[in-house]
Structures are given as structure tokens and as C-alpha cells.
Amino acid sequence: MMRSRDILGFAIRAATAxxxxxxxxxxxxxxxxxxxxxxxxxxxGARRYVVREFSALGSSLIIVLPGRTETGGVGxxxxxxxxxxxxxxxxAAALLRASGVTRVAPLVLGNSEIAYAGKLxxxxxxxxxxxxxxxxxxxxxxxxxxxxxxxxRGSAVAVIGATLHQELFGAxxxxxxxxxxxxxxxxxxxxxxxxxxxxxMNADELVIIPVAAAQALFNASSLFRxxxxxxxxxxxxxxxxxxxxxLKARHDGEEDVTLITQDAVLGTFDRILGALTxxxxxxxxxxxxxxxxxxxxxxxxxxxxxxSEIGLLKALGATGSIIRLVFLxxxxxxxxxxxxxxxxxxxxxxxxxxxxxxVLPAYPPDWAVFAxxxxxxxxxxxxxxxxxxHAATLDPVDALSKR
Amino acid sequence: MAQIELDNIQRIFQLGDSEVHALQDVxxxxxxxxxxxxxxxxxxxxxxLLNLLGLLDRPNDGHYRLEGRDVTTxxxxxxxxxxxxxxxxxxxxxxLVPRLTAEENIALPLLLAxxxxxxxxxxxxxxxxxxxxxxxGDHRPDQLSGGQRQRVAIARATIMQPAMLLADEPTGNLDxxxxxxxxxxxxTLNGRGVTLIVVTHDxxxxxxxxxxxxxxxxxxxxDSKRPAP
Ligand SMILES: Nc1ncnc2c1ncn2[C@@H]1O[C@H](COP(=O)(O)OP(=O)(O)OP(=O)(O)O)[C@@H](O)[C@H]1O
Ligand SMILES: [Mg+2]
Numbered sequence: 001m002m003r004s005r006d007i008l009g010f011a012i013r014a015a016t017a018x019x020x021x022x023x024x025x026x027x028x029x030x031x032x033x034x035x036x037x038x039x040x041x042x043x044x045g046a047r048r049y050v051v052r053e054f055s056a057l058g059s060s061l062i063i064v065l066p067g068r069t070e071t072g073g074v075g076x077x078x079x080x081x082x083x084x085x086x087x088x089x090x091x092a093a094a095l096l097r098a099s100g101v102t103r104v105a106p107l108v109l110g111n112s113e114i115a116y117a118g119k120l121x122x123x124x125x126x127x128x129x130x131x132x133x134x135x136x137x138x139x140x141x142x143x144x145x146x147x148x149x150x151x152x153r154g155s156a157v158a159v160i161g162a163t164l165h166q167e168l169f170g171a172x173x174x175x176x177x178x179x180x181x182x183x184x185x186x187x188x189x190x191x192x193x194x195x196x197x198x199x200x201m202n203a204d205e206l207v208i209i210p211v212a213a214a215q216a217l218f219n220a221s222s223l224f225r226x227x228x229x230x231x232x233x234x235x236x237x238x239x240x241x242x243x244x245x246x247l248k249a250r251h252d253g254e255e256d257v258t259l260i261t262q263d264a265v266l267g268t269f270d271r272i273l274g275a276l277t278x279x280x281x282x283x284x285x286x287x288x289x290x291x292x293x294x295x296x297x298x299x300x301x302x303x304x305x306x307x308s309e310i311g312l313l314k315a316l317g318a319t320g321s322i323i324r325l326v327f328l329x330x331x332x333x334x335x336x337x338x339x340x341x342x343x344x345x346x347x348x349x350x351x352x353x354x355x356x357x358x359v360l361p362a363y364p365p366d367w368a369v370f371a372x373x374x375x376x377x378x379x380x381x382x383x384x385x386x387x388x389x390h391a392a393t394l395d396p397v398d399a400l401s402k403r
Numbered sequence: 404m405a406q407i408e409l410d411n412i413q414r415i416f417q418l419g420d421s422e423v424h425a426l427q428d429v430x431x432x433x434x435x436x437x438x439x440x441x442x443x444x445x446x447x448x449x450x451x452l453l454n455l456l457g458l459l460d461r462p463n464d465g466h467y468r469l470e471g472r473d474v475t476t477x478x479x480x481x482x483x484x485x486x487x488x489x490x491x492x493x494x495x496x497x498x499l500v501p502r503l504t505a506e507e508n509i510a511l512p513l514l515l516a517x518x519x520x521x522x523x524x525x526x527x528x529x530x531x532x533x534x535x536x537x538x539x540g541d542h543r544p545d546q547l548s549g550g551q552r553q554r555v556a557i558a559r560a561t562i563m564q565p566a567m568l569l570a571d572e573p574t575g576n577l578d579x580x581x582x583x584x585x586x587x588x589x590x591t592l593n594g595r596g597v598t599l600i601v602v603t604h605d606x607x608x609x610x611x612x613x614x615x616x617x618x619x620x621x622x623x624x625x626d627s628k629r630p631a632p
Contacts, residue, residue: 001517002514002515002516002517003514003517003519006514006517006520010514013502013503013507017502308498311498312498312500313511313515314459314483314486315457315459315486315492315498316486316487316492316511316515316559317483317485317486317487317488317490317512317515317516317563318483318487318515319479319480319483320479320480320483322515396459397459397460400459400494400498
């Protein structure tokens with residue numbers, strides 16, 4: 001029986017003797033695998049990015065939004081009130097009574113112009129309290145965060161983000177300087193350490209002022225959100241119930257707020273983006289099936305081209321199984337080489353993606369790499385079986401007479 | 404016991420509605436070491452007979468005993484083994500694998516038989532020497548002359564030291580002088596004991612064989628033996 005090393009050698013010689021055909025087949029495989037690798041890298045990168053961003057919020061965080069998001073169709077309650085009550089600073093203060101809640105920070109949000117020494121910037125302004133820094137794990141680069149004070153008082157002080165600090169002050173000291181926000185003046189008492197992260201609100205470009213000051217600035221009495229922190233992760237469900245009870249009592253028995261916890265948001269995003277990655281991988285896998293069909297056709301053409309060679313091999317005493325093995329090996333070799341080239345290409349693409357979007361951890365997940373390689377090799381071999389069997393059953397006399 | 408024994412061999416090809424009797428009632432005995440030429444008009448069944456003798460084709464009826472063994476009933480794999488070990492083919496169009504060098508073409512039967520690379524190398528080198536191809540080992544077929552190609556093909560056919568050599572118009576694609584050279588080479592091999600069966604259109608070449616078979620319409624028309632010189 002023919003040695004496996006010789007079969008391999010023979011297949012390699014055959015594959016390299018027809019570079020165009022071989023190149024075409026490898027390219028098809030490579031594109032398929034590269035697509036799987038690159039697209040899943042993108043999908044999984046997006047998923048990881050979102051998960052990381054939300055994790056930065058803290059796992060025991062409960063966010064209170066005004067208004068009820070109905071999930072179960074139109075409930076009886078929705079006919080009673082159409083406009084939900086606003087959340088107020090007093091609502092926020094009341095939440096401190098809940099035993100499961102350790103910290104509460106009211107939040108007012110708006111855009112405003114800020115100015116220092118003739119330099120103007122349009123920035124996002126957050127009005128909140130001392131506890132916000134702890135809830136969001138803000139670290140201070142210089143100075144200190146908002147003072148502990150009566151939430152209604154609102155002293156004229158501000159904490160600014162690192163980027164903003166750089167843009168407005170450059171190398172000059174910022175602490176103690178007066179900046180103008182809207183039509184009011186605030187003393188800079190702190191600069192946040194550069195963080196680079198923050199979903200939707202990049203802390204590096206924020207101006208943070210006391211909640212009462214922000215309400216005055218934006219002429220609003222309501223809150224955008226209330227951030228509450230449960231004692232720990234396990235205390236989150238109990239804290240949620242308590243928060244709901246307190247707010248319901250304060251809003252005439254109306255349950256007109258929505259609570260968001262990180263787990264829920266994270267879970268949803270994780271699921272959505274995970275499914276997206278899978279779907280994208282599936283679409284990419286279709287290109288692998290297409291590549292498989294191409295492999296089959298190219299092999300069939302190869303066998304037609306080499307019919308007289310097959311006849312010769314039979315005349316020289318090759319059994320059907322040897323012929324089958326030789327052609328199957330050739331198909332498998334091409335698939336494997338193509339798949340590996342595709343893997344390289346995909347990783348290169350993912351690397352390029354990471355260069356272009358540094359925030360996106362665009363690494364292909366292991367399962368996608370294995371699935372991509374596996375599918376490529378399996379389709380290559382599977383679609384190689386039919387041509388190989390065809391070759392093995394050729395009639396030697398007919399095959400020999402082909403030129 | 405003759406090396407080759409054909410009894411009542413029938414080979415019928417179905418061509419649409421009509422049947423072509425390529426071989427009818429063929430009865431033939433060939434002893435080991437004989438030199439046989441097969442001649443006859445085109446379509447008389449010469450190639451069909453040779454393919455049958457080489458186990459590339461099966462008869463519709465009749466028996467073929469090779470070295471005492473009925474080979475018509477062997478499985479395809481067993482027939483392949485017999486081809487590998489006992490039979491060498493030489494074709495009119497050489498049938499060399501174009502991408503392989505002369506050396507690699509000659510080594511093919513050894514490769515198929517699973518001979519180790521080391522033994523292969525020695526045997527191929529010896530064959531190259533024997534057939535005057537020592538300097539042509541690493542040439543591809545398209546870098547060889549017609550005569551050299553046929554010598555590579557003959558080297559390949561004999562590398563497994565088969566019991567018989569089947570040649571279907573081995574000089575058909577060669578000029579007179581080169582054809583002569585190839586014929587002499589085949590005769591030398593026959594002189595060393597290999598049974599040689601040559602199908603040819605060339606009466607001059609056919610007459611060189613000790614035994615001459617004429618075919619007509621799928622039958623053996625005449626079978627004459629020349630007394631050894
Ligand atoms: N595969 C086939 N299908 C149908 N008919 C065939 C087949 N092979 C051979 N024949 C027929 O069988 C007959 C004998 O053919 P064969 O090839 O043996 O002739 P030949 O003597 O070798 O002729 P030539 O000298 O032209 O090579 C011819 O009539 C041919 O047409
Ligand atoms: Mg013929």
C-alpha cells in the first residue's frame with residue numbers, strides 16, 4: 001500500500017503544478033475564513049466594549065428614570081396618568097431612607113457653553129452631589145470633588161474633566177480659577193483624573209457642578225436621573241423594591257418610574273450583541289459553504305484535466321481507494337492551506353480594526369476561530385469526497401484514451 | 404501450464420441499440436518469455452485484447468487464467484495488485500505525468516507499491532542507467548525527445564520487474580529510427596525473460612516477433628510461430 005507521506009507528497013506536487021487553480025481555491029477558502037474571523041472580531045469586540053463600559057458603572061448601581069416603560073402591553077394604570085411625575089431632589093433624598101441603599105446621587109444633565117480666558121467650549125454639564133464620585137468611581141487628578149453640603153444650596157464650584165482641563169488651561173494651574181458656565185461663574189475646585197471611558201458621557205469632557213446650581217443654570221426643577229447604590233450586588237433586588245415603594249408613596253401611589261440595573265442592561269446588550277455576532281458568523285459561514293462548492297467544482301475540473309493520469313495510475317496498479325485518497329488529500333490540503341491563510345488574513349484585519357478603533361477590543365473569539373477553521377476544512381474535505389469518488393470509479397480504459 | 408490462458412473470451416460493447424463484438428470466442432495460450440506481436444486491421448479488437456490481458460477490462464464471458472489463477476473473478480483491488488506486481492504497460496502516447504520528472508515518473512509504480520524512498524532511489528538510479536537516461540533524471544517529459552519519453556515509460560513499466568510487458572503500438576508516435584531503437588530495447592527485455600506482447604500496425608516490426616497473431620473482426624485469424632533461430 002502507498003505510504004501516507006508519498007500520498008501527501010504526490011498531492012502537494014499536484015496542487016503546486018496548477019498554481020492558478022490552487023490559488024483560486026485557496027482564495028475562496030481564505031476569504032470565507034477571514035470573513036468569519038473578522039466579522040466575529042467586530043461583533044464580539046462591540047459586545048465586550050459595551051459589557052466593559054457597563055461594568056464600569058458598578059454592579060450594585062440602580063438608575064431611576066422618570067416615567068414607566070410598559071413592557072406587558074397596555075396596563076390598567078396607563079389610563080390613569082399620561083404624564084409621569086418628575087423626579088425631584090426631594091425624591092432623591094428620600095431614597096436615603098431605604099435600608100438597602102448606601103448612596104444616592106441626583107443627576108441633572110444639560111449642554112452649556114463654558115468659558116475661561118476667552119476660550120469657549122460647548123460641553124456637557126452634570127449637576128449632582130458628592131456621592132456621585134463614589135458611585136461612578138471617579139478619581140481626582142487634582143483638588144477635590146464637590147463638597148458635602150445641603151443639596152438645595154449649590155455653591156458655585158465646579159469639577160472639570162481632564163481633557164477639558166487640558167484644553168482650557170493647558171499647563172496653567174486650574175484650581176481656584178473662575179470659569180463661566182452659561183451665565184454664571186464657578187470656582188474650579190477639582191480636576192478628574194483622565195479615564196478615557198464612559199458610555200455616552202465621557203468623563204474627560206465633563207463639567208460637574210452641584211445639583212442645585214445645575215437646576216438654576218438649566219432653569220429646571222426636575223432630575224434627569226437618580227443614581228442609587230445598593231449595599232452590594234445581592235442587595236440590589238431588595239433595594240429596588242424599597243426604592244419603588246418610597247417613590248410610589250411620594251407619587252400618590254403611582255408607580256411612574258423605571259429602575260435600571262446594570263445586570264439587566266448588561267444582560268440585554270450581552271444577548272443582543274452575542275446573537276448579532278452569531279448571526280454575522282453564520283452569514284460568513286455561508287461564504288465557506290460557497291467556497292466548499294467551489295472546491296468541488298475545481299476538483300471536478302482537475303479530475304477532468306487529469307483523467308488520463310488517473311487511468312495511468314490505475315494501469316500502474318493503483319486501487320480505487322488510493323486514487324480517492326490522493327484526490328481527497330489534495331482537496332484537504334488546499335482547504336487547510338486556504339483556511340490558515342484566511343486565519344492570518346482575518347487576524348490582520350482584526351489588528352487593523354483595533355488600530356483604527358482603539359476602544360474596540362476587536363479580537364475574534366476562540367469559538368469563531370475554531371468554527372471557521374473547522375467549517376473550512378470540513379467543507380473542503382466533504383466537497384472533495386464527491387470528485388475523489390468520481391475519480392476512483394473512472395474506467396481505466398476510457399480514462400487512458402482521454403488526452 | 405501456460406502463463407496466459409484465455410478461454411472462450413467474449414467482449415461485447417453496447418453502442419446504443421447495437422452491440423459491437425470486439426472479441427468473439429478468443430482462445431489463446433501464451434507461455435512465459437514469449438515474444439508475441441498482434442496485428443490486424445483497425446477495429447479488429449487488438450487493443451481490447453491487450454486491455455483484457457492487462458486486467459484493465461473484464462470479458463463479458465469466458466475465463467482468463469494468469470499464472471494458473473483465474474483472474475476474471477478477482478476483486479478490483481486484487482486486480483490492481485496483479486497489475487502492480489506482474490504487468491507492465493507501454494502506451495503509444497507514453498502517458499507520462501507532465502508535472503513529474505523522468506525520475507519521478509519511473510518511481511510511480513514503486514510509490515504505489517509502498518516501497519521505501521531509500522530503495523526507490525537506488526532502483527530508479529539503476530533504471531536510469533540501464534535505459535541510457537542517467538543525465539535526464541530531473542527532466543520533465545516536455546524536456547525530453549519522443550524516444551527518451553518512451554524509454555522513460557518502458558523504464559517505468561519494468562521497474563517492478565513484471566512477468567509480462569504489454570505494449571500497444573509503442574512506436575506509433577515515433578520516427579522510424581527511434582521506433583527501431585525502442586523495439587530493440589523491448590526485445591532486449593524479452594531476452595531477459597519477460598513475456599512481451601506488442602500490438603502493432605507496422606508489418607516490419609510485427610515480423611520480428613517469434614509468434615505473430617493476426618486478428619480480424621474480434622477473432623484470432625491466424626497464429627503462427629516462427630521456429631527459434
Ligand atoms: N468503449 C467502447 N465502447 C464501444 N465500442 C468500443 C469500445 N472500445 C472499443 N470498441 C469497439 O470495439 C472494436 C475493437 O476495438 P479496438 O480498440 O480493440 O480495435 P483495435 O484493433 O485496437 O483498433 P486500432 O488498430 O484502430 O487501435 C471496435 O469496433 C471499437 O469500435
Ligand atoms: Mg488499438
